[in-house]
Amino acid sequence: MPSSLNRYDDRKILTLSKEMQWRRLLGFSSPQSRVSDVKATAFFLSRDGRRDPLREMNATLSAFYSSSPQDLNDHAVCRFPARFLWLSQHFDFQEIPVTPDECPGYTDFSLNGDVESISLIYATGYLGNPASYYGHLLVRLNRHGENVRESLDDTAINFGAIIPDNENMLVYIGKGIFGGYDAGYTHREYFYHTHNYGENELRDLWEYRLALSDSDRTLLVAHLWELLAKEYTYYFFNRNCAYQIAQLFTVVTGENYTNANRPWVLPQQIVQAVNGSAYRGTGLVESIDYIPSRQSRLYARYEELGAKERKRVEQAAHRGSPALEETIVGAEESQKRVLDTLLDYYQFRQVKADVDEVPDIEREHRAVLMRRFELEPGGGALDLQGEDAPHEGRPPSYFSVGLQDGPGAAPRYTVRVRPAYYDSLDAQGRSVAFSTLAMGDITVSFGEEGSQLEKLTIVEVESIQQNKTGLPGDRGHSWRLSVGAEQKSFSCADCLAAKGMAAAGYSSSFGSDRMVLSGFIGGGYFATTDTSEGFFVEPSLQLNWRLSGKVNLQAYWGEQHFYHSDRQRQARLDARVSLTTNTDLRLFFENRDVHFFGLSVGYYW
Template structure:
């Protein structure tokens, strides 16, 4: 029995094959290994782990016995070796038990907030997990806990984050955060649509995922913005739940969050997909459903709630007054979410709107809201290679185009932010028939375009950034 070479052991230790044919763990915290050689020697780590199970020494950042610090390892090895409880007494692990029981886990959902063009760290989207409780309904799952992986940043990181994040200069940690706080951050403040992919994992698979999450609380990974990022390490948790799926093998160099969501769906792990539209989407959809007269009153109310007393507004039917007021409140909440003095005028206006709404004894209208961006995992792949030929100045040529990521304005729009472009590492090589060598026609490490439509609801500026060269 060669346990040290089994897939499950390699998944739990995050071992990957090196270019020279060896094995090395992606884990960067020495406290994650019980053997000094554990990062590169799976057999030595297995032996040290088994020995550690007999010890009461407190290890790792969490300062627990090995059985409790590495519960997934203990659980799997016990399945394989059938430990004799008279010789190896199982530790009660009260801290893990309390943590696990608090979830009361029933299912796991992959959460994907869409890209946010005004934040470099969020342009490609983000993924994390939500742990759905057995007693929770679709309406109360906002109270569930999430499992999130992110870089630990200094308070004044700024532009430094983008640079250091590329080269793995920050440690990345797993954490558990209430889902409603993440919804507030992404949907209400950043105005990003959120997509929820509920997985069809079995109870044992959910348990394995949570046990390994507990283990990772003892350690950190070096965070790489394009490689070992949030999406990459969320996939590692899904592999811990079901080791037979090889998800990380598809991302040897760089990892784009939406590509990982697409892969999870293609692997058959996704059961149900639900959207949680941003407050901006909510306001735009509701305003679009209004009559022209109602839209006029909506625009007047968000500028000056004194218009509540206007005869023209009061002439609307009460259910339509209520709908306009609710939409106005959504708009004002969207702009008051920034906090501080900047949001104070919007909060003051919203209080007046809510007082007027409370005087109308009308049931709120239930209007289904769909995001403007289609389901992201149904969009095109983010990398691209193309070939072409042409004629310029009486000279024929062939051309090869390569793009590492992500989307340009001419690509099919479904699944991606409308009127936006992000291209990373785009290269065009051209060969003219009358030349012996090909030349670099265009090269751009990064090209970003944001064409934000301006209307009465939004006046965000359009902008673009392009770094590169072009042969002329």
């Protein structure tokens, strides 16, 4: 070390190198961690820095006193401004040749110190991409005052896996689960993410503005700069965006937002932990804002229309601009509601339309816009209160105990554990209503004849497109995919069979978000042996009905036609009653060879 560093007591350096905030700045996630989560060699100034916080501190102090390079961005202070800010609380750095304020790259990223606040952004789940099934988290750097919706040029920080173009889906899933990808932080304009999530993928966003002090906010921004483009190893379940962003906030708050006893970390868990966290005598979150997707805005407007107004919207959507004069009639306020709905509708159509359809949709949108300009500005305020806010929702993991019974067999007790995430009876939020996303769902039964595995779901995904308006273009296809094993019959003592299936279909919600009827045609494999007899095709019908905010029903009928002309029919009725936010009661009746029924009490954790 240079002679100018001899003033620093080695014992003080040793003590500081053991402090948890220093270790977290280096990417050590816990006191027990022996290796930093950051794998990029460029993140460390010592060759042993990834494993030795003391050597990294010595190397950092030494590098801070090095002479200024031709490009100031290459100086250690400019590369690691958060380390400088933290160490400057403990050491006198008056003789250091560079300060963070002189670093061009860092000052540009930090908006010249004009970051007024920092927000956690939650994007709801998206079943079109496995990496986004559970939702996604971003960090936003705000500088334009309180009106967050008008500040789209702010900076957004994203953490994600680095995936090659055109990666095979099965390879993508396998490598994502087993750590086959590098990952890292990137930054770009917030507008890009609001457009991609809210307009293209039709996902609602929730913004949680944090009440960080000036010093903590500055330290967090500086640490983000240090982490940009530094590689991590990505694991889909527990070293994902949720985990890394939680670790990011832990650097400045000292609070732990993950549960070390769980092998998975989900975005909603982090949102709930952050929202419920204390910070300097108050809550960490100071305000919450809901940013609805294009689809949510359309559906909200459509729900506010009366029967005659909906009819006018349908006529205009089917017949186009030539029909505007005869369909846009009545009181001026009613005309405004119809035209505003059509404006949202045509913008929504552009998201799902084929390229050759876009010019016609844009022409119709312009015609409606010109007709709207003929009326007075303003109109009825649209109620866009978010439903099922992620911070208020139930936890994502589920445990239940129950009893099932049927003719010719003794009753059996059941235990079910579902690590994540939801099924068609408890799915929360507009974007995934009546859908299913479950992984590692296991049910075991116990009775006079011993215990047995009733059902194992490795993965089950069911996407129900409600198509609420019934307008042209609002008719997405539903689909389901499942892989696992289950008992072939309740009357069988032990006939566990491997099962995998996929199906595609169509759903209709009859203009209401409370009931949806779906029809599917699919096929798969279901057998206790590996012979061709297990292959089947299956038509099925499914009705989902939300009777109230606490009671959901699902009725299912399917008929499996097997390879050698055997067939098996299944009819099932499920009911769920929400007792509290974290508990429920479930009942079912099923007829598959024989009829049986069951009930269970569940707890979300």
